[in-house]
Amino acid sequence: MIWAAAIVAILVVGGAAAVLAINNSDDDDVASSNNMVGRLTVFGNANNDDYINSDDVDEIKAILAGEKEPVYFSCYKEYKGSVAKRSFADANADGTIDETDLQMVQDMVDRKEGMKIYFYDVDGVISSCTYPLTTAAVGYKSNYESLKIIGAVDTVRYICDQVGNDGSYHKWYSDFDNENTKCFGSRFTPDYEVMKDSPPSYILSGTRAWFDSNMESTVAPLGCDVVRLPFWEDNQSVPAVITLAT
Known part of the structure; x- marks a missing residue:
């Protein structure tokens, strides 16, 4: 995962952002949904737009202060496993939105190398990769x-x-x-x-x-x-x- 000059969160060298369907129901067939909740499906994209930037840091601060409610969707923790609810404000995808997520998103904005990034993959599974991806x-x-x-x-x-x-x-x-x-x-x-x-x-x-x-x-x-x-x-x-x- 790499961030371009405009701090666009991407999954491969050169500018590729993850774009997948998100299912907001309890249906086990998570990955078949075409109900989009933001186009950039990287955990840390707290405001569900196309970027990882300071707006996401502010969004998590507002959630922690009780000023905003996070948006949740259905996904799998493992392939064909049970359905879990997660929010992209939950940067480490552990099921809790807290100060750890706030720091992680700030690290993403700062393009800190060697960190694990979580994303929603083609099968609706919470997957991860280490930033930056190179070869x-x-x-x-x-x-x-x-x-x-x-x-x-x-x-x-x-x-x-x-x-x-x-x-x-x-x-x-x-x-x-x-x-x-x-x-x-x-x-x-x-x-x-x-x-x-x-x-x-x-x-x-x-x-x-x-x-x-x-x-x-x-x-x-x-x-x-x-x-x-x-x-x-x-x-x-x-x-x-x-x-x-x-």
């Missing part, structure tokens, strides 16, 4: 597109066999296949051994229903984060790309 492994065409849009092609170190090994999408994404990248095989079941000697900062992936649901635990020993965003999902990819381009 990437990427699979699937919509994810390649997202990195092209934000100008982050040169941050990619690992590619899937759709693009690598002269795959079916190579002709469209040949700029990802260069002397700095290696092919990790299937985008659904990556060969993580390829990455072990020089792990990327993060893997840009998709829903656990299709892309290795155990990816997070498998690459954790490598010190690698997994960022799952909805660049393919209907009614979610367009606002994601719009925010990426902001």
